[in-house]
Amino acid sequence: MGFIDDIKARAKTSKKTIVLPETEDIRTYEAAEAVLKEGTANLILVGSEEEIAKNKGSFDISGATIVDPAKSEKTDAYIAKLVELREKKGMTEEKARELLLTNYLYYGVMMVKMKDADGMVSGACHSTADTLRPSLQILKTKPGTKLVSAFFIMVVPDCEMGANGTFLFGDSGLEQNPDPEKLAAIALSSADSFRLLTEKEPVVALLSHSTKGSAKHADVDKVVEATKIAKENAPEGLLIDGEFQLDAAIVPSVGASKAPGSPVAGKANVLIFPDLDAGNIGYKLVQRLAKAEAYGPLTQGIAAPVNDLSRGCSAKDIEGVIAITAVQAMAEDK
């Protein structure tokens, strides 16, 4: 079974409830129809009942629950909770009502916060900043986690590198210019996310334009320092190393010649980019030129699963990210 079929099979064993707040976008309905038909998750669509009836086109979403913030009896409780959570940041009842009745991403996150849903997927028609800000503000980080970051699962066709063509690329969505401490934290969280989602052992490479000292620059020093911190904090047995150029990380013969003796060189399946420019450009290159499946930006470190999408995504991508969110929600139960 391929990566996404395996994820869907796992999601079906414990149908989680996922909120979709982007009811203005036709791709939401196409994905919802497919998810409901396949049974990977229960779905809640947030929006005005009238708009949803108009926007859904011919897609059959009759199995979904529709929640209209203007009519739901729970809206007042969400407003009160949002004021309680954000009062110190200037949130008033009036502002909370306005926000929740007009911004369905905030409403969806409140549903997750109040445990009326297990997770949320959006971002097909909102930027990453607008998608993730509500969950960073309201759900906050998981206990024991300081940093939320974002990654893609990339499935490259006809590829023997990584885990038979499956890779994690991080951070490709959120942290713009992580310092060494943050880069190390991204690497370690990414190892856990890779293991959870692929059920394979992570082999983590911190990427640079240098391999083991071949270039000298402050940008290289940052990755060297991050590698040192990550190794100090890594659980026993985790394969993690750097700094590597991309070819040294994933091509066995290049790894053997540029970084002889490294247990990671040539075998990496978790690729940690030095900053968001590299991570975001890197994933789009592989998606568009190698025709890879690209699921994300998926998040790690938020107190409940909320995942983003690229505005360039297809309905199939949304379907996949819903199933992944359900699997992340299943892991929260453990």
Ligand SMILES: CC(C)(COP(=O)(O)OP(=O)(O)OC[C@H]1O[C@@H](n2cnc3c(N)ncnc32)[C@H](O)[C@@H]1OP(=O)(O)O)[C@@H](O)C(=O)NCCC(=O)NCCS
């Ligand atoms: C995600 C992002 C929006 C957060 O920054 P922001 O909107 O300026 O918001 P703030 O910095 O005010 O943060 C909002 C809250 O999130 C928290 N936060 C921000 N980044 C965080 C992180 N990485 N981990 C944990 N919490 C974080 C802040 O502490 C703040 O909490 P508070 O409001 O309770 O004090 C910002 O990092 C961003 O724009 N990233 C790039 C996204 C992007 O464009 N990606 C490219 C396409 S995928």
Ligand SMILES: CC(=O)OP(=O)(O)O
């Ligand atoms: C992940 C990403 O790059 O998102 P968008 O294409 O929506 O900016």
